[in-house]
Amino acid sequence: xxxxxxxxxxxxxxxxxxxxxxxxxxxxxxxxxxxxxxxxxxxxxxxxxxxxxxxxxxxxxxxxxxxxxxxxxxxxxxxxxxxxxxxxxxxxxxxxxxxxxxxxxxxxxxxxxxxxxxxxxxxxxxxxxxxxxxxxxxxxxxxxxxxxxxxxxxxxxxxxxxxxxxxxxxxxxxxxxxxxxxxxxxxxxxxxxxxxxxxxxxxxxxxxxxxxxxxxxxxxxxxxxxxxxxxxxxxxxxxxxxxxxxxxxxxxxxxxxxxxxxxxxxxxxxxxxxxxxxxxxxxxxxxxxxxxxxxxxxxxxxxxxxxxxxxxxxxxxxxxxxxxxxxxxxxxxxxxxxxxxxxxx
Amino acid sequence: xxxxxxxxxxxxxxxxxxxxxxxxxxxxxxxxxxxxxxxxxxxxxxxxxxxxxxxxxxxxxxxxxxxxxxxxxxxxxxxxxxxxxxxxxxxxxxxxxxxxxxxxxxxxxxxxxxxxxxxxxxxxxxxxxxxxxxxxxxxxxxxxxxxxxxxxxxxxxxxxxxxxxxxxxxxxxxxxxxxxxxxxxxxxxxxxxxxxxxxxxxxxxxxxxxxxxxxxxxxxxxxxxxxxxxxxxxxxxxxxxxxxxxxxxxxxxxxxxxxxxxxxxxxxxxxxxxxxxxxxxxxxxxxxxxxxxxxxxxxxxxxxxxxxxxxxxxxxxxxxxxxxxxxxxxxxxxxxxxxxxxxxxxxxxxxxxxxxxxxxxxxxxxxxxxxxxxxxxxxxxxxxxxxxxxxxxxxxxxxxxxxxxxxxxxxxxxxxxxxxxxxxxxxxxxxxxxxxxxxxxxxxxxxxxxxxxxxxxxxxxxxxxxxxxxxxxxxxxxxxxxxxxxxxxxxxxxxxxxxxxxxxxxxxxxxxxxxxxxxxxxxxxxxxxxxxxxxxxxxxxxxxxxxxxxxxxxxxxxxxxxxxxxxxxxxxxxxxxxxxxxxxxxxxxxxxxx
Numbered sequence: 009x010x011x012x013x014x015x016x017x018x019x020x021x022x023x024x025x026x027x028x029x030x031x032x033x034x035x036x037x038x039x040x041x042x043x044x045x046x047x048x049x050x051x052x053x054x055x056x057x058x059x060x061x062x063x064x065x066x067x068x069x070x071x072x073x074x075x076x077x078x079x080x081x082x083x084x085x086x087x088x089x090x091x092x093x094x095x096x097x098x099x100x101x102x103x104x105x106x107x108x109x110x111x112x113x114x115x116x117x118x119x120x121x122x123x124x125x126x127x128x129x130x131x132x133x134x135x136x137x138x139x140x141x142x143x144x145x146x147x148x149x150x151x152x153x154x155x156x157x158x159x160x161x162x163x164x165x166x167x168x169x170x171x172x173x174x175x176x177x178x179x180x181x182x183x184x185x186x187x188x189x190x191x192x193x194x195x196x197x198x199x200x201x202x203x204x205x206x207x208x209x210x211x212x213x214x215x216x217x218x219x220x221x222x223x224x225x226x227x228x229x230x231x232x233x234x235x236x237x238x239x240x241x242x243x244x245x246x247x248x249x250x251x252x253x254x255x256x257x258x259x260x261x262x263x264x265x266x267x268x269x270x271x272x273x274x275x276x277x278x279x280x281x282x283x284x285x286x287x288x289x290x291x292x293x294x295x296x297x298x299x300x301x302x303x304x305x306x307x308x309x310x311x312x313x314x315x316x317x318x319x320x321x322x323x324x325x326x327x328x329x330x331x332x333x334x335x336x337x338x339x340x341x342x343x344x345x346x347x348x349x350x351x352x353x
Numbered sequence: 354x355x356x357x358x359x360x361x362x363x364x365x366x367x368x369x370x371x372x373x374x375x376x377x378x379x380x381x382x383x384x385x386x387x388x389x390x391x392x393x394x395x396x397x398x399x400x401x402x403x404x405x406x407x408x409x410x411x412x413x414x415x416x417x418x419x420x421x422x423x424x425x426x427x428x429x430x431x432x433x434x435x436x437x438x439x440x441x442x443x444x445x446x447x448x449x450x451x452x453x454x455x456x457x458x459x460x461x462x463x464x465x466x467x468x469x470x471x472x473x474x475x476x477x478x479x480x481x482x483x484x485x486x487x488x489x490x491x492x493x494x495x496x497x498x499x500x501x502x503x504x505x506x507x508x509x510x511x512x513x514x515x516x517x518x519x520x521x522x523x524x525x526x527x528x529x530x531x532x533x534x535x536x537x538x539x540x541x542x543x544x545x546x547x548x549x550x551x552x553x554x555x556x557x558x559x560x561x562x563x564x565x566x567x568x569x570x571x572x573x574x575x576x577x578x579x580x581x582x583x584x585x586x587x588x589x590x591x592x593x594x595x596x597x598x599x600x601x602x603x604x605x606x607x608x609x610x611x612x613x614x615x616x617x618x619x620x621x622x623x624x625x626x627x628x629x630x631x632x633x634x635x636x637x638x639x640x641x642x643x644x645x646x647x648x649x650x651x652x653x654x655x656x657x658x659x660x661x662x663x664x665x666x667x668x669x670x671x672x673x674x675x676x677x678x679x680x681x682x683x684x685x686x687x688x689x690x691x692x693x694x695x696x697x698x699x700x701x702x703x704x705x706x707x708x709x710x711x712x713x714x715x716x717x718x719x720x721x722x723x724x725x726x727x728x729x730x731x732x733x734x735x736x737x738x739x740x741x742x743x744x745x746x747x748x749x750x751x752x753x754x755x756x757x758x759x760x761x762x763x764x765x766x767x768x769x770x771x772x773x774x775x776x777x778x779x780x781x782x783x784x785x786x787x788x789x790x791x792x793x794x795x796x797x798x799x800x801x802x803x804x805x806x807x808x809x810x811x812x813x814x815x816x817x818x819x820x821x822x823x824x825x826x827x828x829x830x831x832x833x834x835x836x837x838x839x840x841x842x843x844x845x846x847x848x849x850x851x852x853x854x855x856x857x858x859x860x861x862x863x864x865x866x867x868x869x870x871x872x873x874x875x876x877x878x879x880x881x882x883x884x885x886x887x888x889x890x891x892x893x894x895x896x897x898x899x900x901x902x903x904x905x906x907x908x909x910x911x912x913x914x915x916x917x918x919x920x921x922x923x924x925x926x927x928x929x930x931x932x933x934x935x936x937x938x939x940x941x942x943x944x945x946x947x
Contacts, residue, residue: 040809043519046424048831050816050853052522054535062517113417114588115609123609182645194645195637200608301637301646303611316809 009344012352013337020333027329028101028322032073035313035321041065042110042316063110064096076322077101106326107319111312117323121305125327126207127197128292128304131227134220136282136289138228139235144278146232147239152266154244162236169233177226178299185222192218195301223300227293231285235278243274272346279346283339287332291324403947404616404630405940407923408653410643411634414610418591420573421511424519426833429573433932434615434632435598436576439468439504439555440567442931447681447732447837449567453499453577457570463562463884468570470553474499475620476579479603481594486603486618491581499599501549503577508547508557510583511574520574523835526566528558561882564889565734565838572836573932601627601936611636617936628939644918653923653940657916659781662719665918674918677721678927681730681834682913683842686774686789687815689824690906691860694763694770699755701905704827705745706752707796708789710910717784720916725909727897728832728842732929735839735880737894744901744909749796756797772801775825777811782829785910801827817854821863830855833913837930839893844877847900847907851878856906873899920945 043059045051060066064075071091075083079100084092099105106117150162186194198219199209209216246252247270255265292306305324312320343350415428420436423429441452451457454468476489476497489497511518512530525531528546546558559566569575579597583590590596593604601624602615615632617624637643640658647655657665657675665671688695688704695701710724726744729736737743760766774790776782786803793799804825806814813819815828835841846852849859849868859874861867873896880892900906919925922944926937 038809039813040811044809045812046519047833050812050855051519055519055522058514058521058534058536059517059519062515108588111416112414112609113422114419114591120609123611179641179645182642187645187648190649194649194651195642196635197611200611298639299642301635301639301642303608303636307638314808 009341009352013341016337016340020330023333024326024329028077028326029073031322031325032076032318033069035316035318036069038313038316040316042318061094063108064094067091075100076107076319079103079105101326106323109317109320111315111317111320117319120308120320121323121327122206123201124303124305124308125291126201126203127199127302128297128306129207129290130199130209131197131220131223131296131302131304132286132290132292134224135227135231136286138224139231139285140282141232142229143232143235144239147236148243148266148271150236150240151243151247159240162240166233166236169229170237173295174226174230174293175295175299177229178223178296181222181226182299192222195219195299197300197302197304223296223302226300227289227296231289234281234285238278238281239274242277243270246270246274249273276343276346279339279342283335284332287328287335291328291331403942405628405942406631406633407629407935407938407940408633408635408651409935410646410652410655411613411636412643412656413638414636415613418596418604418607420507420576420578421516421518423573429932431604431613431634432573432576433600434602434935435596435600435604436573436578437474437499437600438571438573438576439470440571441934442568442571442837442928444926444928444931444934444937447734447928447930449571449837452571453504454570457567463564463882464559466557466559466566466570467550468501468504468555468557470499470501470504470555471622472498472500472553473622474599476597476599477603477618477620478595478597479593479605479616481605484605486616486620488620489579489597497579499577500552501555502552503580504555504575505547505549506580507578508575509542509545510578510580512545513542518574520572520835523569523572523574526559526561526563526569528560531560562884563840563881564884564886565836565840568734568836568838602632605631627936629935632935647918647920654917654919654925657918659719659916662916671918674921676917676919676927677914678917679723679731679929680913680915681732681837681930682831683725683728683730683833684785684831684910684913685725685728685829686908686910687828687830687856688905688907689821689826689828689857690904691857691863691865692821692824692826694759694772695826697759698903698905699759702745703752703755703759703797704793705901705905705908706748706755708792708908708910709747711747712792713785713788714911717788718911720914722911722914725912727901727909728847728907729839729893729897730834730912730929733834733837733839733842734886735890735893737890737897741894743894743898745905752797756799767798768800770799772799772827773804773825774801774827774829775804775806775811775814776829777808778805786829815855817857817860817865819864824857827908828855831913834930839889839896840877840881843873843893843896843900844881848874848877850874858904858906871899871904873904 043051043056057066064072071083075098077100079102080095080098082100084095098107106121109115109117109120112120146162146165150159153159182194185192196219198216199211202210204210252265252270255269292304292309294306294310296302297304297306308320308324312324344352411427413427415431416425417423417428418431420432423432437453439452439454440449442448443450453474454470457466457468459466476499477486478489480487491497508524508527510516512521512524512534514534514536521534525534529540529544530546532540533542533545548556550556557566577599582595582597586595593607596604601618601621603618604613605616606612606614613634617627617630621627637646640656643652643655644658644661646652665675688701690696714722714724726742727737774786776786783805790801790803793801815824832842832846844851847856849870854865854868857865859869859871861869876892876896876899880889880896883889883892901909915927917927922941924939926933
C-alpha cells in the first residue's frame with residue numbers, strides 16, 4: 009500500500025504539469041488582455057505596454073511559462089539578456105510561488121489563496137458533514153423500507169434537494185431566517201485570519217456558527233440529495249447479492265447483515281463521488297459564496313477569468329487539481345478498506 | 354454505531370451553541386448586578402464613550418489602495434477618505450474647491466498653474482499594536498507634514514512607466530508626461546512639468562492650456578503619497594500598519610476580500626468636524642444580499658437592487674429611505690460609422706429617432722433615469738443647457754421617411770437589411786436591447802439581430818482595429834466621469850484622434866489606421882485649449898449637437914441614476930461626480946439607539 013501511494017504521488021507531477029501547461033496556453037488564447045481596458049475605457053497602447061512589461065506579458069508565451077514554472081531568477085540565469093534585465097522576483101511554481109495578481113495589484117496569488125481557501129474549506133467541510141449526515145441515513149432507510157411511505161418521502165425530498173438550486177434556497181433562507189425571523193445574520197463569514205493550522209477557524213463561538221449555519225445548510229442539502237439517491241440505489245443492489253442471502257441463511261441478525269455486510273459494500277459508489285465532491289466544495293462554490301457574501305475562493309474561479317487575471321486562474325486551477333487528485337487517492341485507498349477483494353500491491 | 358456517533362456530533366453541536374448563547378446572557382446579568390451595586394457604593398460608574406460606527410458595503414474587494422494604481426470606483430472611494438488632493442469636488446455642486454491647496458493661480462498663457470498649499474496636514478500611520486493613530490517623524494525626529502515635494506513625487510510616480518499606472522494617461526496634459534510615460538528617448542522623469550518651488554508651493558507646466566486642470570488636480574493619481582514608505586515597503590505599502598496617509602480617516606484593518614475598516618484620524622486639522630468615528634466596510638458583491646443585510650439592520654446604507662424597486666416604492670416606510678440621485682454616467686449605442694448600412698447618415702438618424710428612451714426607462718430600467726439627447730450628463734462643466742433641446746427627438750414618421758429614402762436609393766427592401774446589435778453579456782443590457790429591438794421592429798419594420806459576448810471578448814470585438822466584417826453594426830457602451838469637464842467626455846471618448854474611436858468616425862480605411870478629422874474633432878480640440886469658460890461651453894454645445902444630430906454617430910440613451918437606501922438616522926450626500934466623502938456624513942445616534 010505504501011509503495012502504491014508513493015507511486016501515485018509521483019504520478020501527480022506530470023498531471024500537474026499538463027494541467028498547468030494547458031491552462032496557461034488556453035487562458036492566453038481568450039481574446040482581450042488584462043489591461044486593455046479600464047471599465048469602458050480603452051487604455052492608450054503605450055500605457056498597456058508599460059503595465060504588460062511589468063508583468064512580463066510582453067515576453068513570448070513559452071518564456072512566460074518557463075518563468076511561471078521555474079522562477080524569474082532561474083530563467084534570467086539560463087537565458088540572460090532581456091530575461092535577466094527585466095526579471096521580477098517570482099520564485100516560480102516549483103518553489104510554491106503562484107506569482108502576482110494582475111487584478112489585485114498589491115497582492116500575490118499566495119496571499120489571496122491564504123485568506124480565501126481556508127474559508128472555503130471550513131464551509132465545504134461543514135456542508136459535507138451535513139450532506140452525509142442527512143443523505144446517508146435517508147438513503148439507507150429508503151432502501152431498507154423500499155416502496156413504503158418512508159422511501160417515497162425520502163425520494164421526494166431528494167428530488168426536491170437536487171432540483172431546487174442553491175441560488176433559490178440561499179435567498180429564501182436569508183429572507184426567512186435573517187430578515188423575517190431575525191435569528192441569524194444575513195450574510196458574511198464568522199472567522200477571519202489568522203487561522204489555526206492555516207485553515208481552521210480560531211473562534212468556534214456563536215459568531216462563527218451563526219454565520220455558518222445557513223450557507224452550510226444550503227450547500228449541504230443539495231449534496232445530501234445526491235448522496236441519498238446513490239446510497240439507496242447501491243444498497244438495493246447489494247442486498248440482492250448472494251452473500252447477503254448466505255449471511256441471512258447463516259441466521260445472522262438483520263441488523264448485522266445490513267451494517268457489516270451490506271452497507272460497507274454499498275458505500276463504494278458513494279465514496280467514489282465523495283472524492284470529487286470534496287475537492288469541489290472545499291475549493292469554494294461560487295453561487296453560495298456570492299449569495300451569502302462569504303469571502304471564500306469560489307468567486308475567483310469565475311471572476312478571475314472575466315478579469316483575465318492569468319496567475320489567479322492558474323493558481324485556483326492548480327489548487328483544485330491538487331485537491332482532486334489527492335481526494336481520488338483517498339478514495340482508492342478507501343476502496344481497499346471497504347472491499348477486501350481490492351488490493352493494490 | 355455510525356448513527357450513534359453522528360447523533361453525538363449533532364448533540365455536541367447544539368450544546369456548543371446553547372452554551373455560547375447562555376454565556377452571553379450570563380454576562381449581561383452580571384452587568385445588571387454591578388449596576389445595582391453602584392447605588393450602595395455611591396460612586397457612579399463612568400459611561401465609556403461609544404464610538405459612532407458606520408456600517409456600509411464596499412461592494413467588492415478594492416483592487417488596490419495605491420492612489421497611483423486605482424482605476425475603479427471602489428479603490429478610488431477608499432483612497433478618497435485617506436488621501437487629500439490639491440483640490441476637491443463639491444459633493445453637491447460638483448465645483449472644484451480648495452482642499453490641500455488654499456488657492457492657485459494660472460499664468461496668462463494658461464500653461465502654468467501654481468498651487469499654494471496648507472502646511473498643517475500631518476502624515477499619520479495607524480499603530481496596529483496600540484490601536485491609535487500615530488504621527489510620523491523623519492530620521493532626524495522632525496514631524497512630517499504634507500508638502501509640495503510630496504505632490505511632485507506623487508505626480509512623477511504616476512507618470513513613471515515603472516509604476517505601470519493605468520490612469521497615467523490622464524496626466525498627459527502635464528508637460529513631457531506623455532513622452533516619459535511612453536519611454537521616449539532624451540526625456541527623464543525630471544523633465545516632467547511639476548515642480549515644488551518650496552514646501553508649500555507646487556507649480557505645474559502644461560502641454561497646452563487646459564481649463565479643466567483644477568479638476569484633474571483633485572484626482573487620486575495626483576494626490577501626495579509618502580515617498581519614504583513606498584520606497585521602504587514596495588508593493589505592500591498599502592497594508593494597515595504600514596500605509597501612511599493624510600486624510601480624515603486611516604485604515605485600521607483590511608481582511609482581503611472580506612472587510613476594510615477605518616477610524617477617524619484625530620490629527621487631521623478638521624477632525625472635530627468629522628462625526629463618524631469608525632467605518633466598517635463589508636464587501637458584498639450580490640446586491641440582493643447587501644439589501645437583505647440592510648433590511649436586517651446590518652448596514653446603514655446600500656444600493657437598492659432594481660427588482661426590489663416596486664416593492665419599496667409601494668411601502669410607506671421604506672419608500673422614505675429610498676433616494677434616487679443622478680450619477681455622471683451615460684449609456685449609449687454606438688454605430689459603426691464606416692460599415693453598411695450605417696455609413697449613411699440617414700440610416701443613423703432613422704435608427705436614432707425611432708428609439709423611445711422614456712419607454713426604456715419606464716418599463717425596463719425603472720430607476721428614474723434621465724433620457725439623454727447628447728453625451729454629457731448633468732454636473733459636467735461645458736455641457737449644453739437642457740432647454741436647448743439638443744439631440745434627435747423620437748419621431749417615427751421622420752425616421753421612416755429617412756429610411757425609405759435610403760432604401761429607394763439603394764434599391765433594396767427592409768428585409769434586405771442585415772443589422773446586428775451587440776452588447777456585453779448581462780441581463781440588464783439584454784433587457785434594454787430586447788426593448789429597443791422591438792421598437793425598431795414596430796417603428797421601422799426592421800428586424801435587428803441581438804448578440805452578446807463576454808466583456809473582455811466584447812471590448813476586443815468592438816475595438817477599431819477589428820476587421821470590419823467581424824464588428825457588429827451597433828454596439829452598447831457607457832462612460833462615467835473621471836473629472837467633471839466636457840473634455841473628459843466628447844474629446845476623450847469621441848474625438849477620433851484622441852479617443853478609442855470605436856464609432857469608426859472619419860475612417861479612411863476599414864480598420865481606421867488613418868482618420869479624416871471632421872468639424873466635431875476640430876471643435877473639441879479647440880475647446881480643450883480655450884481658456885474662456887463661456888467660449889468653451891459654446892464650443893462643447895456645438896460639438897454635442899454635431900455628434901448627436903448632424904452626424905448622428907451614436908444614440909445617446911440615458912443618464913444613470915443611483916438607487917440608494919439610507920436609514921433615517923444617517924445623513925449623507927449622493928454626489929454625481931465627486932468621490933463620496935464619508936467624513937461629511939453624520940449619524941443621529943439617539944435615533945439609531947446605539
